[in-house]
Amino acid sequence: MPHTDVHRRVNVIGHRHPDTDSICSALAYAYLKNQLGGNCEARRAGQLNRETEFVLNYFEAEPPRLCTDVSPQVKDIDIRRQPGVDGNMSLKEAWALMRRVEIDTLCVTSAKNELLGVITIKDVATANMDLLDTDVLSKARTPYRNVLSALNGKMILGDDSDVIDKGSIYIGAASPDAMEEYVREGDMVILSNRYESQLYAIECGAGCIIICGGMSAPRTILSRASEKGCRIITTPYLMYDVAKLISQAAPIRHYMTTEGLLKFNLNTPVEEAHRVMASVRLRYFPILDENGLYCGVISRRNLLNVHRKKIILVDHNEKAQAVDGLDEAEVLEIIDHHRLNTVETMNPIYFRNVPMGCTCTIVYQMFLENHVEVPKKIAGLLLSAILSDTLMFRSPTCTPADKTAAAELAEIAGVDTPVYAQQMFEAGGDLTGKTAEEVFLSDFKIFSRGDVRFGVGQGNYMTEKSRSSVKKLLTSYLEEAAAHQRIPLIFYMCTDVPNESTDLMFTGPNADLIVEKAFHVKPENGCAVLPGVMSRKKQLIPPLMAAIQEQM
The missing domain is CATH 3.10.580.10 (CBS-domain)
Structure with a gap:
């Protein structure tokens, strides 16, 4: 098994419209990778169906977070x-x-x-270029500490946490007599060390005087400023420098x-x-x-310099079934049991594809190969997926390895397999409150043959009542599904698990001829009964593709 980059998280994700195998293999494989030092998270590419919800609730497993697009983000x-x-x-x-x-x-x-x-x-x-705005410090409600910072100054009278809320900036370079005309209450006056100018500014009601050139203020000035509520700041800068710097004290807000x-x-x-x-x-x-x-x-x-998302695909290797943006992601591994298809990678990857009934059987084998103990919860998830994908070992895709894995996992999970499988399938067949779209998309995949794209959904049902309800719900919906999916041909396998048979519903150009050619049966009213057909992967897709090829 390849090493996973521990610094960047890797998403382990199944196909769109995920079934139980897609979800459980993602959860189990992410757990295995993390036990071996990886940094992986199981994700799902679509909504959970009711069978999978039952499985996760039964074994108290958190559902993976939704991920429908792996295009790069900020x-x-x-x-x-x-x-x-x-x-x-x-x-x-x-x-x-x-x-x-x-x-x-x-x-x-x-x-x-x-x-x-x-x-x-x-x-x-x-x-800084707005030199004529002498009210800027008061309009900006500038803290006095900003003035001290801008002027490298020291406040020898007053509180530096105060805020300038009125007055203008005035440069007191003129004679003291001239201040009477210009200085108003609350103004900030920039001064030299001339005693008369300092006193006159205070008497005019200045809110603060700034004494330049590193000079301090005599005690008489401090005393009168204190009486008048005037603050005093000293700065080493000369008046010219202070005049240039003072507006830079304004807060950036x-x-x-x-x-x-x-x-x-x-x-x-x-x-x-x-x-x-x-x-x-x-x-x-x-x-x-x-x-x-x-x-x-x-x-x-x-x-x-975009870091492409790192992805491990489970239970599929077909681009049409993958999350959006796959071309912009980095696929590290593929663990699957389907036919080879269209996923392309930039670099060589770890690709494990085995003709078994379920991806989770492959994942379980990888636990054994790496000597990693399978916890009870994970065993339950792996078992559920095997039972689901093999239809309780009735599917022709089921192999001896699937049966062996299921038996060992059932012992670890502590469940009675026939009883548990019955509960799981009945939960999956529950249509209460579900729309036709939800039923149809609960396990739906898109395939292609040449220039022709077609979709196949499947539902596995334990009772005649459930199958009849599904057929009634979907009969008038398939054309709408074809429009929504932008696919000309749509098929739906309504599979009778106990009797090992499928009612194949369909819509689209020449769909009846394709079904007749593929399965040598005569369809009636958009449906064909296919005894012994239970596997989409092994029994339905190959003859459909062959028949579509002949129609092209």
Whole structure:
């Protein structure tokens, strides 16, 4: 058995419209791989049918998570885990951070990591060019600690946790007398060490004075400022430098983009992300995790290095039956018991295909080969799939290996096989509350012969009452099913398990002639009775394909 990459999770998945073998082989094989050091998860490509639901409930097994598309998603590329920033960060700090980590976009987040907005290097540059907005600090409700950071300053009077909520920026380079005309209550006044200018600004009602050149304030100024409620900041920078730097104290939340944010989540298809990115002139885009919280950013460059999903296919090797996006995934292994078909791989893979009645028989053999103990729950799942696929050993696909495996697994699972099989088949035949579509798709597969595609569904029923109900439900639905599936030919095997016979229902061009040619019977009213036919794989598909070939 090949080694599985333990660093990246591998999805073990069966075919669309999964039957019991498809689900149970995925669960059992994923368990085996993990016991051998792998990192695998069983997945399902469609809804569970009632037989499989019964099996999982009986053995208390969690159903695999749904996976209908394995095309690459944002989670499959290298996301830049750039931490979110506080909206109170100053423009100056944002600029410095962008240069330090070489990124031109920062994502602003809440304390809970919720995405609040995005600011780009262009936003910072634009803000720095708006030199005439002297009210910016108050409009942005700038914390005083931002001013201290921008000016490398020290607050010698006041509380740096306060917020600037009114006033403008005024450079007090003129004579003290001129301040009376310009300085208003709450203004922030940039000053030299001139005593008269400092006092006059305080008397005019300044909310804060900034003393430049590394000078401090005399005790008389501190005392009067305290009486008037004026804060005092000192900075080593000269007035010219302070005038240039002061607006950079404004918090980035004042400039960030909050409306119409272009963002993706981890499950966004890469194709969609690429299309959106190509339509706008942005470089980085925020990513949200499964809980809607910010987790990083991506750029167009990240899309060049997509890690394709790693897949192990069980119970099928046909592209038409596989999940969407298979061509964009990396198939590592195939474990199957059907004919060879159309799945293509880029590299050599581990391919195990054995003519047995059930994939789970093969999986059980692999447990034995690798000396891995089969737990009771897994034994129950493997047994259920064998009973289902071999129709309690009545199907012509059943081999001695299937019977031997079933006997050994029944002992481990602690079940009475005939009694359990009866319960399982009766659960699968229960139609209560089910629509025609649900019944039809519970075990449906698509096949092709040349240019002709056709679909075959199958249901196994233990009583005449169940079979009659199914035929009544599906008689008028098959044409609708053909339209929904976009397939001209549709067949449905209504299989009588106890009497080992199948009523084959059909619709489509020349379907009656194809059935007559394939099985040498005369169909009536869209149905043909096929005594002894129970296996879709071995008894139905080969003669159907031969007859279709003759019609081409």
